[in-house]
Amino acid sequence: MSLLDEVKFDDRGLVPAVVQDAENGQVLMLAYMNRETLKETIGGDRPVFWSRSRQSRWVKGETSGNTQRTVEILYDCDADALVIKVEQKGPACHESYRSCFFRRVNRDGTTDIVETKQQG
Amino acid sequence: MSLLDEVKFDDRGLVPAVVQDAENGQVLMLAYMNRETLKETIGGDRPVFWSRSRQSRWVKGETSGNTQRTVEILYDCDADALVIKVEQKGPACHESYRSCFFRRVNRDGTTDIVETKQQG
Numbered sequence: 001m002s003l004l005d006e007v008k009f010d011d012r013g014l015v016p017a018v019v020q021d022a023e024n025g026q027v028l029m030l031a032y033m034n035r036e037t038l039k040e041t042i043g044g045d046r047p048v049f050w051s052r053s054r055q056s057r058w059v060k061g062e063t064s065g066n067t068q069r070t071v072e073i074l075y076d077c078d079a080d081a082l083v084i085k086v087e088q089k090g091p092a093c094h095e096s097y098r099s100c101f102f103r104r105v106n107r108d109g110t111t112d113i114v115e116t117k118q119q120g
Numbered sequence: 121m122s123l124l125d126e127v128k129f130d131d132r133g134l135v136p137a138v139v140q141d142a143e144n145g146q147v148l149m150l151a152y153m154n155r156e157t158l159k160e161t162i163g164g165d166r167p168v169f170w171s172r173s174r175q176s177r178w179v180k181g182e183t184s185g186n187t188q189r190t191v192e193i194l195y196d197c198d199a200d201a202l203v204i205k206v207e208q209k210g211p212a213c214h215e216s217y218r219s220c221f222f223r224r225v226n227r228d229g230t231t232d233i234v235e236t237k238q239q240g
Contacts, residue, residue: 003225018138018147025145027138027194030201042225074147074221074234077213081150083221093197101194101203105123105162114194 004039008080014050015082019092022071022085028092029100033082046070047084066090091118124159128200134170135202139212142191142205148212149220166190167204186210211238
């Protein structure tokens with residue numbers, strides 16, 4: 001059975017994809033794929049996502065130059081989530097942090113920024 | 121502003137939480153939280169999730185003994201995804217793999233199991 005037939009897309013036709021730095025394991029971002037962009041991701045060199053806000057296909061770095069190269073694609077026991085290990089060029093976050101997960105929540109509910117912004 | 125007011129829950133009232141091994145960075149599972157279980161997670165020692173299938177609160181390891189201790193909680197630029205770094209006791213996956221992401225998708229669409237089952 002093909003993965004495309006096995007994956008359980010949600011009621012929006014999407015599956016979440018955790019994008020992880022292949023080198024050091026840092027979680028860089030969480031994005032979504034539909035059937036078409038997952039197919040394109042499996043067959044290609046870079047992950048292709050579906051933007052929920054713009055309702056369109058998108059590839060990280062097409063405008064910013066901060067591109068990703070797919071190293072490994074994993075999927076989970078329920079076939080309703082993906083991990084994409086990538087080589088990330090520059091910051092993954094549009095706010096110039098390496099990872100979109102640059103804020104920490106403390107036990108008292110306050111938050112801290114735990115990364116520094118990158119150049120380029 | 122409290123994180124609970126900042127987080128954008130989806131139309132089901134949920135936010136995805138990437139659970140990551142605090143020790144080696146492995147992504148262990150992807151689960152969901154609602155406002156109540158996120159609040160409980162922030163104030164507590166272990167992550168608390170919302171089961172979409174059972175429509176109920178759940179804590180990993182309550183039946184299996186394969187518990188998680190929260191080490192760090194991160195959230196992303198859009199405030200619509202979380203990373204929970206944990207100390208994971210035993211396998212995180214109910215199929216006895218350390219990670220739920222134990223299968224790899226190859227470029228030709230075939231899949232391989234990339235982990236070995238654990239005891240206990």
